[in-house]
Amino acid sequence: MTFPGFHKTFERLPIARQLLLQWVAWISVASILLSGSAALMMKRQLNNELLTRATEEAGNRLDLVDMHLRSLEEEVLRLARHSFSQPHRRKELQRALMADLMLHRETRGLMFLDHSGQVVQTIRPESLNPPERKDPAAEDIHTVLHKGQILRRLEAARGDYILIVPIKNGETIIGAVAAFFDFTVVLQQFFQRRTTLLYAFEQGGHNFFQTGDFVGGQALPYQTSMMRELDISCRYGANDPEFLRPLHDASILLLIISLALVVITIAFCVGLAHRITEPLRKMTETLGGAGDGSEQDGNEVDELRKAIQRHQETTQGTLRELEKSRDEALKATQTKSEFLANMSHEVRAPMNGVLGMAQLMRFTDMTPEQRKYVDAIVDAGDSLMGIINDILDFSKIEAGHFQIDYQDFDLRRCLQSTLQIFEVRAKEKGLDLILDMKDDLPRMMRGDDLRLRQILNNLISNAIKFTSQGRVVVHVQAQPQADEKFNLSIQVQDTGIGIHKEDMGRLFKSFSQANSSITRKFGGTGLGLAISQALCEMMGGSIGVDSSPGKGSTFYFNLIFEKAQSEGGEVKENGTEYSRNLRILVADDSDVNQMIIRTMFKKLGIRVDIAADGLEAIEMAAATAYDLIYMDVHMPAKDGPEATRIILSENRFQPPPRVIALTADMFKDDHRQCFEAGMIDLLMKPVQLHDLRLSLLKHGHRAREDRKPLGQAS
Known part of the structure; x- marks a missing residue:
């Protein structure tokens, strides 16, 4: 189909206008196609999200049903246990427990049977009048009385959930108690409220509970352990108009957005084409009058050159300012990181002394009032450490160091x-x-x-x-x-x-x-x-x-x-006990920390040597063959990592000592420095007695009694 008049009109237009119209037409078609595709994708995504949310909703409600049935079962078990315990309170306990069970809306009745399976007592809520009586099946009674097993059964036709529990006197089964519950009432408690989808519950093809009318539906993939045991399946479906209304609304909204996008695109193209064709038009006019205006063109070129130069100078100045701002930001970040590292050590180190001394006081003889005060100090200290850790963690996350x-x-x-x-x-x-x-x-x-x-x-x-x-x-x-x-x-x-x-x-x-x-x-x-x-x-x-x-x-x-890449779990301990013959050196410049860790080792049955700084630790490690060295990270003269490097490089004993860091630092960079220096593990301050014992179990399961200087090794 052709339009001769349109073609003639189109051909008479300038080339720039023809290009503009073709450009607008192609971009409009592309925008409509893209918008339609986006609408379909959004609709599909919304549909999947609603189905996923509904499935999760059903799973949560089924878990609650499972927990509710377990709680009812626990009450029946308690009734069976107390039926022959505490003879002087037996009747009182039975009445109280039966009254509790009768308070549940789903309870239909209780039935007590003797050892031969004969019914001796039946209890029904007053609301069931006349009372219905349905004795349990003979095979169910045989399972409970002769095998001592708890029986759970759901009769979907009647909606009865039957629970039969044996009554024992010692190891002898002397009877049973059968509890009848209305399973549909249980489901109503958790599924009658507003839900995204509609649900139907079936057993053996019999539909015994449904939250609304729907056709078809899909089988729910989620099943609780109680559902599997009772052979219950669940289907879910939806009332299509109600369920798909949000999807239709979303589609209409996307269509409106698509049309708006087309209009905006056309306006943008018209403006862009004008900005492109207008300089070309001016250039054509200028070239047309080039013979008469060469001097004027030369002035315009000079002005253009000067404008370009000014723009370059402005751009370079902006780049210099941006580089300066970037350097200042990096410097501020580094300063903040250093402050946090110092804060981590300076705050946690004194807390190590407070909590450590309070823990040691717990091992002394105290009056009840004194022990109460010490417990309060430890609890308050633990709370303060929790606050400190939270603040430091949050600061590390903000700084990007986590x-x-x-x-x-x-x-x-x-x-x-x-x-x-x-x-x-x-x-x-x-x-x-x-x-x-x-x-x-x-x-x-x-x-x-x-x-x-x-x-x-x-x-x-x-x-x-x-x-x-x-x-x-x-x-x-x-x-x-x-x-x-x-x-x-x-x-x-x-x-x-x-x-x-x-x-x-x-x-x-x-x-x-x-x-x-x-x-x-x-x-x-x-x-x-x-x-x-x-x-x-x-x-x-x-x-x-x-x-x-x-x-x-x-x-x-x-x-x-x-x-997991390995089959076994992580190994926290290398043995069930540590050696009491370990030779251990502790290097710490704090007198309080020395007293705390010395006392803790004493409680664990081990005597330790103490070094007051890194230099003294180097001298003592050169003269004595230590099995373990617990090295504080921050010390005067020589810090922990530097002292560790010297000890291991100048070591003359075989095997060399194992060095463990004592640190209050929370940053991974500080921990990496410790491991790079040759340390094999970290023990965080405040040091806890339990953590110290785990460290010994991990690294001190065997003392090196046969350690000799390297030159004397056989």
Whole structure:
């Protein structure tokens, strides 16, 4: 199809105008195509994000159902245990426990059976009138009474969840208690509230619970251990108009943006073409009158040359100013780094003396009141050290000096040991501290376990601090990724005071808490969550929170770890015990630190020699064959790394002594200097008795009794 009139009009236009129109047409078509592609990609991405969010939502709710069934089972087990314990309180305990069970809306009744399987007592809530009675199957009773096993069964047709527990008197099974629960009521508690998708639960093809009407649906890939045991499957689907409405809205918005982009592109092209063609037009006019205006053209060229020269001078001046600003910024960063390094040592070193002397006082005979005062000093010192560490960590992150150290570690051992630290605090507050690890969780991983512990310490400490009753549960699971990597997902769930929605935006900001009343009541610097967020991002993950005021909070984070390169876990100790015959030299210029570490070694059954500075350490190491040397890093005359180099280079004993750094420095550069000097390990100040013993177990499992000068070695 042709338009002769249009072609003639187009051909009469100047060449510049023809190029402009062709340019605008091609760019407009390209913009429309790109915008349409972007709209399709955005729609697909939104769809995937909504499906992922819905699947995670179902997984969280199913975990809560699993935990609720476990708590009901625990109450039935408690009823069975107390049925024949404490005979003088048996009836009172039974009544109390049965009353607790009857308070649950899902409880349909309790049934007590004797050793032959005959029903001796049936208890039903008053709301079930007339009471229904359905005795357990004979094979179920046989399993409980003769095998002593707990039986769990779901009858989907009736919606009954049946739990039968044996009653024992010592090792003899004398009866059983059967509890009947309405499983649909349990599901209603967690799935009746507003959800992104709709869900249907089935057993053996029978649909016994559904949150809404939908057709088809997909099988939910997530299953809890209770679902697998009861042979329950779950499908999820959606009401298409409601579910896809956000996608349609997004598509319309993208279409509007695309049209606006085309208009802006056309306007930009018109303006750009004008700026290009206008100089060409002027040049044509100038060339046309070149014969008459040669003198004028020469003046214009001179002015143009001068303008270019002025522009070059201005550009060079700007570059000089930028270089000067860059040098000043680098110098300021270096000054800040040096200040932080000095602050790390100068603040932690005195704290080593305070905490060390307080720990030594614990080993002396004291009155209860004195011990109370000493415990208060240690607790306050530990809190102060935590604040100092938070400030230093945050400063290192801001300065860009924080590094992630990747190494193989035992994930399960790391999680268990971290929770053990908080068991006493949780027990003092009457809280249950629970670690929920998935069965398929890998044992070995490669990553920075120290930073993983730091994040967990912050979140668990906050959960215990803000929870007065109930429990703190740590859920852990790992999803395999490409390139032999794992996405480690951890949730710290508590039943504490919760957080208001308007306060959540301040949680991960530096030196900030939910509100000022929390700071006054619970204390803290407000740096813990900011540091945790920075650590998660440095390890390729993220962190977030869900919370309801008065019900509790769930902090969740994920990290990207690699598959371990070795099969075994990291070796922390080389033996089960260290040698008491070790010859040890300690070099430290502080009298207080000398007294602390000498006393700690004495408590561990080892006598040590003391050097007051690096020079004295060099002289003593040249005269005596030491097995271990604990060397302070900062000392007058000769610092620790320099003294270590001299000792190892002038050593005349075989094998040479092993040098361990005593340091309060927190920077990796300072640690690298120690290792480059020949030191084999670090012991951080303030020195703890437990850490000193671990160091001996790691490096002092065998004394060198046969050490000789190198010239005399056989």
